[in-house]
Amino acid sequence: MRIGVLTGGGDCPGLNAVIRAVTKSLIQHGHGKGVEVLGILDGFEGLMGDAPRARPLVWDRVSGILHMGGTILGTSNSANPLKDEATLEQVRRNVRALGLDVVVAIGGDGTMSLAHGLQQIGLACVGVPKTIDNDIALCERSFGFDTAVATATDALRRVESTANSHHRVMIVETMGRHAGWLALESGIAGAADVILLPEIDYDLQTIVRRCRERERRQRYTIICIGEGAKPRGGEITVRERVADSPDPVRLGGVGHVLRQQLQPHLKSEVRTTVLGYVQRGGDPTPFDRVLATRFGHHAAQLVIAGQLDRMVTLQDGRIGSVEIARVANTQRKVPPDHDLITMARDIGVCLGD
Ligand code: F6P
Numbered sequence: 001m002r003i004g005v006l007t008g009g010g011d012c013p014g015l016n017a018v019i020r021a022v023t024k025s026l027i028q029h030g031h032g033k034g035v036e037v038l039g040i041l042d043g044f045e046g047l048m049g050d051a052p053r054a055r056p057l058v059w060d061r062v063s064g065i066l067h068m069g070g071t072i073l074g075t076s077n078s079a080n081p082l083k084d085e086a087t088l089e090q091v092r093r094n095v096r097a098l099g100l101d102v103v104v105a106i107g108g109d110g111t112m113s114l115a116h117g118l119q120q121i122g123l124a125c126v127g128v129p130k131t132i133d134n135d136i137a138l139c140e141r142s143f144g145f146d147t148a149v150a151t152a153t154d155a156l157r158r159v160e161s162t163a164n165s166h167h168r169v170m171i172v173e174t175m176g177r178h179a180g181w182l183a184l185e186s187g188i189a190g191a192a193d194v195i196l197l198p199e200i201d202y203d204l205q206t207i208v209r210r211c212r213e214r215e216r217r218q219r220y221t222i223i224c225i226g227e228g229a230k231p232r233g234g235e236i237t238v239r240e241r242v243a244d245s246p247d248p249v250r251l252g253g254v255g256h257v258l259r260q261q262l263q264p265h266l267k268s269e270v271r272t273t274v275l276g277y278v279q280r281g282g283d284p285t286p287f288d289r290v291l292a293t294r295f296g297h298h299a300a301q302l303v304i305a306g307q308l309d310r311m312v313t314l315q316d317g318r319i320g321s322v323e324i325a326r327v328a329n330t331q332r333k334v335p336p337d338h339d340l341i342t343m344a345r346d347i348g349v350c351l352g353d
Contacts, residue, residue, distance in 0.1 A: 001036070005022060005023065006046060006104070006105055007106045007130075008044055009077045015073075016071060017067075018299070020296065022300045024059065024062060037057040041073055043079050044079045047095060082114060092123075103115070112136070115328075116309075116324045116328040125324065126310060130143055131144055132279055138322045139313040141314050143295060144284070146284075156186060163221070169262065173253075173274045174224065175279050177251060179332065183224050187224035188349070193214060193349065194350040195223075196352045197226050199335075200229075200352060228251055228254075229352075237254040295312045298312045299312050310322065
């Protein structure tokens with residue numbers, strides 16, 4: 001049996017921990033039974049060229065990588081194997097050339113949609129959810145999120161001391177796409193005074209009032225805003241569009257937009273920090289190392305049991321799996337009545353509405 005492993009979409013801390021766990025579990029189980037594991041390079045891109053790009057994953061290759069950020073296999077968030085008939089045919093040829101029976105696809109909702117689509121050429125996949133956005137349907141925690149929350153929280157605390165010295169309003173923009181999980185959890189952990197999420201359109205005057213109140217008392221304000229947030233009746237801030245990508249819209253920059261909107265109404269200076277890719281980099285936290293290892297191990301169990309076209313998931317703290325079809329093309333957003341939102345309101349955090 002030959003199993004391919006690939007990482008697709010934006011990287012996140014913990015990918016190497018999954019690669020290690022899935023590979024070691026399969027090698028250990030398949031010892032003497034002819035099980036081989038191949039690492040496909042740069043996500044689905046590795047299956048799309050004139051020749052496939054892959055390398056054997058052996059025990060020693062995946063040892064010593066548990067703690068490392070990024071992915072030893074490389075990734076791509078613009079590769080689209082479903083682009084057209086010709087591309088699909090090339091993927092089919094490459095899969096045959098590699099002799100793959102199944103592919104373990106570690107990625108976000110985009111990768112799950114592609115994995116689901118590849119069933120049409122008979123390629124069986126097992127999905128493993130990853131993303132710092134924590135927005136994959138039917139999965140309460142994706143690995144990478146805990147590390148990103150820790151990084152963003154640290155940034156918020158650092159920004160607070162300089163905000164305090166200069167009596168400024170500091171806006172910190174997190175990633176997260178159309179889901180506010182990262183802004184919400186890091187905003188709470190970093191003691192932000194205002195937390196703005198894509199799921200709750202903000203009213204500028206509400207934020208102005210909160211900043212003015214604080215100007216009179218504490219003299220500085222920390223605002224944590226998710227990149228997908230937008231003003232009531234306004235537009236989302238798009239950084240760029242990537243042609244050919246399955247998800248062409250890239251967000252970013254709403255923190256600067258908010259600064260321009262706020263500054264004319266306030267005496268204090270307003271500054272913006274866009275956290276960007278530091279949230280995706282670095283070593284995974286112990287929580288993410290354990291979660292990623294559990295996910296990788298379970299993916300191997302699914303392959304061994306022949307339970308294909310399923311994605312590993314975490315629900316009510318338990319590892320399980322769901323059909324990939326149920327996850328493809330959907331996102332898990334923060335419900336506006338989520339208990340973290342209610343709690344934040346109760347302790348006086350402004351949600352901008
Ligand atoms: O989905 C992960 C993520 O980091 C989002 O939070 C962010 O909007 C996006 O990827 C950035 O993508 P890119 O690497 O294409 O700039």
